[in-house]
Amino acid sequence: MSSHPISGCPGKDAPLATTSFQAPVESHEVTPSLLLPKLSEEARSLWSGRAAGRGRLGAARPRSSRTGALRPPGSSPVRPCASAVPRNARCTRCAPVQRRPLWPGTFAVCRCAAAPLRPPPALRSRSSGGGRKRGAAPLRSSRRGMRERSRPRGRREAGGGAGGADASPRRERRGEPAAGCGHGPAMEEGAADLRQRKKQNCTESDKMAPEERNKENSKLGRSPKYMLIQRFAKLFFGCLAAVTSGMMYAVYLSTYHERKFWFSSRQELEREITFQGDSAIYYSFYKELLKAPSFERGVYELTHNNKTISLKTINAVQQMTLYPELIASVLYQASGSEEVIEPVYFYIGIVFGLQGIYVTALFVTSWVMSGTWLAGMLTVAWFIINRTDTTRIDYSIPSRENWALPYFACQVAALTGYLKKNLNCSAEKFCYLLVNASTYTFMMMWEYSHYLLFVQAVSLFLLDSFALAQTEKVHEVYRIYLFSVIVGYLLQFENSALLVSPLLSLVVALMLFKSLQMNMKKSTFVSRLLKIMYIYLVLTVAVTLNFLLKMFIPHKENGHLLKFIEVKLGLNTTKNFTMNWLLCQESLQAPSQDFFLRLTQSSLLPFYILVLIICLFSATQVIFRRICGEPLKETVKLEDGRIGERPEIVYHVIHTILLGCLAMCLEGMKYLWTPYVCVLAAFGVCSPELWMTLFKWLRLKAVHPILLALILSMAVPTIIGFSLWKEFFPRIMTELTELQEFYDPDTVELMTWIKRQAPVAAVFAGSPQLMGVIKLCTGWMVSSLPLYNDDDLLKRNENIYQIYSKRSAEDIYKILTSYKANFLVIEDSICNEVGPVRGCRVKDLLDIANGHVVCEEGDNYAYSKYGRFCHEIKMNYSPYVNYFTRVYWNRSYFVYRINTVISFQS
Template sequence: MAEVRCRRAVLPVERQDGEEDLESKDNPHNSGDPVSHDDVDATDVGGVEGTQESVKKREEKDQGETKPVEEKTGEKEDETDKQMPSPVKTSTRSSRSVMLQRLVKLFFGCLAAVTCGMMYAVYLSTYHERKFWFSSRQELEREITFQGGSGLYYYYYKHMLTAPSFERGVYELTRDNRTVSGQTINVVERLSLYPELVTSLLYRVTGSQEVIEPVYFYIGMVFGLQALYVTALFVSSWVMSGTWVAGMLAVAWYVINRPDTTKVDYAIPLRDNWALPYFSCQVAALTGFLSNNINSATEMFCYLLMSATTFTFVLVWEHSHYVLFVQGLALFLLDSFDLVQPRKIADIHKVYLSSVFLAYVLQFQNPRLLSSPLLSLLVASVLARYFQPVSCVHFLSRTQAPMAAVFAGSPQLLGTVKLCSGWTVTSLPLFSDIHLLRSSEDTHQVYALRSAEDIYKILTSHKTNYVIVEESLCNELSHTKGCRIKDLLDISNGHVVYDKGEMYSFSKHGRFCHEIKLNYSPYTNYFTRVFWNRSYHIYKVNSVISFQY
């Protein structure tokens, strides 16, 4: 019975892999030695107990092996989490990648522009040498190659080099009695000889007498300016198109049509060969200055470059003011259609005026500059800007608005409105009254990133009938970000956040003062334009909203 019970106790135990080996070592039945029944009974009982112990040990061993696996898995997950980049790092890397791409594009574009200019200068030098066999000729024969009367300019260049000193040479040219019979003239003023003066001075100062002949130094200066001409043309096309491939196409077009665009092949000393490269640089700087997507530092650089090149262009060439007149007329047309910011047009006019004034002084009070069409255009533009506020006030004084009409606008402008028309206004230029300050902040919301409905509710809360939008505030640009009225409004309204020089917008609406000028719904549903010029836009706040699409 004991044997039966022991065997029954053994039967429920299921064997697992590896138990057979253990039992073969511990259980004597597995050996070939004979055993007695008593030994069998004892062995069976001991086998049951040993089997159970081996099972427990196996389970503990498996659990012990499982825990390190789980710990390793957890460690791998932690390492994977650590390796996963955060959104902030991803955005930083993407911004760095974009910045790197821009720098690479800028580098190769500038390299292509400079390369085109240098290759063009080498081409001109080689072409000039092969056309005239310049190096194998005598000095007199070389000078004869300056055709079209251009040799006269080179004569004064030689005169400056043979003078005892630079100052003495300038004095003799300003009181020249050897050129025109019976007359003493100022050839510097008559012929615009500043290129020859500067070139002769550089030849003296740099000590080039022992390195290069005067004629090669002279034509080298002209060919160098032609290289600058082509480089500036490349940059202008690049800025306007956004790709430097367009710059290469523009340079190719210029080189192909060179006989129709320049006389540098046979009349090197002519004034236009000295002046047009500066004009090309002025156009490139003007193009960059008129761009809307440039920062303040780039804008200032373009403005300074435009000022310097405009002045040099006027000083070097007597016909330059006619070219600038055409340019100024084109800018006037762009300004008339509100395609250019009025502030930038005013800055360009300042460049014109200062350049003409300085050239007038350095050209010994040249009367031709005072009668130039450019100066007439500038005087007309200044008068037009002066009469723009006058026309606005004149409209307000003769408008058929009811006596109880209320006008909204900037406090400074409303003071003038009150003075000239007597209408009721929403605010005054007083900064000690908290209620007027809050009213001014509300009316200035027309320059914020607000919807037409929001502005309509704000203005009607002040019982406004007419609102005046000023271009100087709507398109205000400043070298310091965050200090303009529209910047302060955006920050106060929580629509814009500045972080490390970057601006992030959180408004789904465009700037109201920009959007309302486009005359589309829903702005036309709430407001009706009754007057506008380049400086002011006056809108009537509709008492009855008409939903037109």
């Protein structure tokens, strides 16, 4: 076997020989006679063949190919190309996969056996003086090398396996250079300096990733071209499945909406009545923007709006977060859709399209976590089957969360990819930019977005505190939060609610103590104390900072939210109508048993609990290992069975736990929690790593655990998919084929009468939900709106609701005239309400607030000498007829004109 002419290292797989010479200025071939004077005595002897077959480290096992396979015994050796390659460079004559780690400051000789046979080019001695003199004997850089030199020749030749081929790898593992490969002189005479390894940047990791993949492909006998086609096909079909799922879901929503309301057969007034409550208010401003002579004029009228609520000028864009309506109106007018599609179809089409993006983002999130788009398909199936618990799109299309949550889903998908380890540079930049854009957009679409981002920030804070994620990435996300709050504050007309939000306080506290966190990465007793101190200081400073901001920054919004939380947790009791009315809302109560039964019937909840337990226990093991000083692995392999070392998985575990705690308290939070339950459950059943983690705990030996994990990751989701298809697909098809009709003739008649008979300057008073519909369908001014983020509007609603209490006609008249109301609308459904929960009816809450309750046994309450106003006014007797005159009525509504001149009748 021929050894290398310079280093004397035998075989192809020995480390690259390094010398202290510099690369030639120009590459040309030289003869051995020209090259020998520039080499050492030992190298000349090796080149001339006197030491052939007797390498300094013994005979190594020959290799026959570039992939590193063993060369069959007896086959002819292949000479290396022996090209001088600078540090961190690639050989131009052979494949980049043959590049070896080089010693700093030196040049290497490429040992690729597949390159053409040529002698090495002329090498010049280094001008720095770090190299040894010509002809000097090579020096040994370790004691092992000295022992090899003093060992007898026969013994060295006989023990080649122990002292030859295996010597260099063992030295490399200890961090020492291989003996006889040119490292010794460089180390002894200072030709190469020992430096601390720098952090690997994006460029280096981007270069190393293809080489590692090429090595793995070479071991499997696959060409890089084949692997590239395979990865492209997987990516293409996965993206195609994700986009198709989103489009099909949008088409499904559009078809279901048409079948439910018979939308295309209805007139414009009947279509608008389908928007109830706050949804009617949002769509009414969209109509006003389209009717404005110009977009600028329309925006000005919204920011200085005095035609919606009587005696009140509001900035509707800030107070109601009307950026979705602004964008929809701009797109409708800029695209020239006036003659193609009606405004209502364009509006709901955008919302349905966003829901398609929502589903696509959930698909991609599960795909990124599991590595297979089969998990994405299962996520979409669970999401659609549990549609009543995952979205409110069925009965509240224009609500803010239907506009905002798709962007949050995109942000979560990008954050999931951003937190992954060993991510190449281009993918990391793409995920970072997507997190930026989606976070900014989400902040502008929903007034409560900063609360949801606060929950996400807490998840990242816990993830980083236990050193389960890269600190630099987590702090980059913190900066995104900070800039999003600042941009939102400026674009939302200096919205003070963002400055006093808990998100800003937490992010500022985390940024302040970033330097303290950097000292916690070492596994010492002091670092553990610093970790506890860090968590305590961050929480303390965040709470203190939030308290100080609320003291010095004037803010009015969301003040009722703290009072609601106090009453909800039992820390306080109140008779306030608004607080008790909010507590009685179904979305703000604890979830019912039907909710858990629906999730169990679709098999979502059982699999979620299984996946959550496995991931949680695995993450706990990793945390204990970190506390004991064991570092995290750079790459987690399938056979390791450590699903808890993946930061994106642990993030989703913490995120779903926090959202689940909120969903257990408030049923309305299930629309935030259930979609990510679908994601985590689908990832778990489709992930071989999760099954491998479980089998490693069980110590399964009867069957190969890796093979069984791969089989189960395909078989379990397939079985679940077929069972869901068999049970729920007929139900979905029945929903799409069944024709329904939204029939409300009384409301249609009321809106028609208002548009024909009421004066243009009239102001209507009534329940906030009905006032929203009147504002949308007629455009008339109202005295209250169904909005609950403003204390003044909440007070107005409570006062207007007194028309259903036991108050005198004079009191009601004074309340209504204080808001300049001209007409009063009484709903028979509220006045004669028979609620399933006693004490949660509007009239019951009013009686509690006014002290008129006489229904409870064993308690004595005050008695009102007046009857219920909504009942007494229908009797048409004095003094009610003195203040109010009935002008219209049907089965559901009674309309009274408020007299400006009081006429007393007997």
